[in-house]
Amino acid sequence: MKVNYLLALIIVVLLVGFNVYIYRQSETGHIIRNRILQLYERDSVKTSGYKIEREIRSYELENNGKRLSPLLEVFDTDGNKRLLSQIIGSDKLILRYSELNCNTCVNKQLDILNSYVDSIGIDNIVLLTNYDNHIYMKQFKKVAGIxxxxxxxxxxxxxxxxxxxxPYFFIIETNMRINNMYVPQIDEKKVTESYxxxxxKYYFVD
Structure with missing residues (x-):
């Protein structure tokens, strides 16, 4: 009787030990698998980021030197049509953005521009944008204090x-040529300020 009891006890202990071992192995497997997935996702994000930045720098290079027609149309805050030649009488620093861009991204660039209003000249900075309605553009200009x-x-x-x-910057020179295009990163304020x-210094200092 004692032998059967001891044998049963040994079997139970072995089964419990085996199950604990399997559980720990499974947990270790999950941890390793999750770590691999995290590393893969992190590398994928990095790779994606590198690809995006490469495309952006390529876009900058492709557009530098592009000449625009003076007959291209823009529309002011009252919806009136103007020719590009009417607003580019001299070299202008352009901030190009859309109402669909993130507000923080746009506002950070506007803050930097505001700090250069006096040194560059308010008439030498132009915002070119996309709004579904000129009224929205007018409201944004007022609310943002542009x-x-x-x-x-x-x-x-x-x-x-x-x-x-x-949002991105570039110069439209007097001859209607695009130059010095730069697409800033939202967290690179110092780089943008340097730009x-x-x-x-190059365009607006006598």
Whole structure:
């Protein structure tokens, strides 16, 4: 009787031990698998980020030197049509954005521009944007306290300097040529300030 009891006890202990071992192995497997997935996702995000940045830098290079027609159309905050040549009488620093861009992204660039209003000149900064209605554009200008001229781009101009889901800067020179295009990162304020500073020294300092 005692032998049977001891044998049963040994079997129970072995089964419990085996189940504990299997459970721990399973938990370890889950931990390792989750870690691998995390590493894969992190690397995928990095790879995706690198690809996006490469596309952005390629976009900058492709557009530098592009010449725009002076007959391209823009629309002011009252909905009146203007020709591009009417607002580009001299070199202008352009901020290109869309109402669909993230508000934080746009506001950060506007804050930087506001700090250069006096040194660059309020008449030398122009915002080119996309709004479904010029009334929305007018409201945004008022609410955001924008001091610069702001225009909705016409269809043809929109194709030449499209919304790329981020605000970006460039110069339209007197000869209607695009130069010094720069697409800032939202968390690279110092880099953007350095870009604006160089633009100021090259184009807007006598």
């Amino acid at each position: 001091k610069f001229s702001i225009f909705n781009v016409g269809t043809e101009l929109n194709e030449l300097i499209p919304d790329i889901e981020r 604006i500073h160089r633009i100021k």
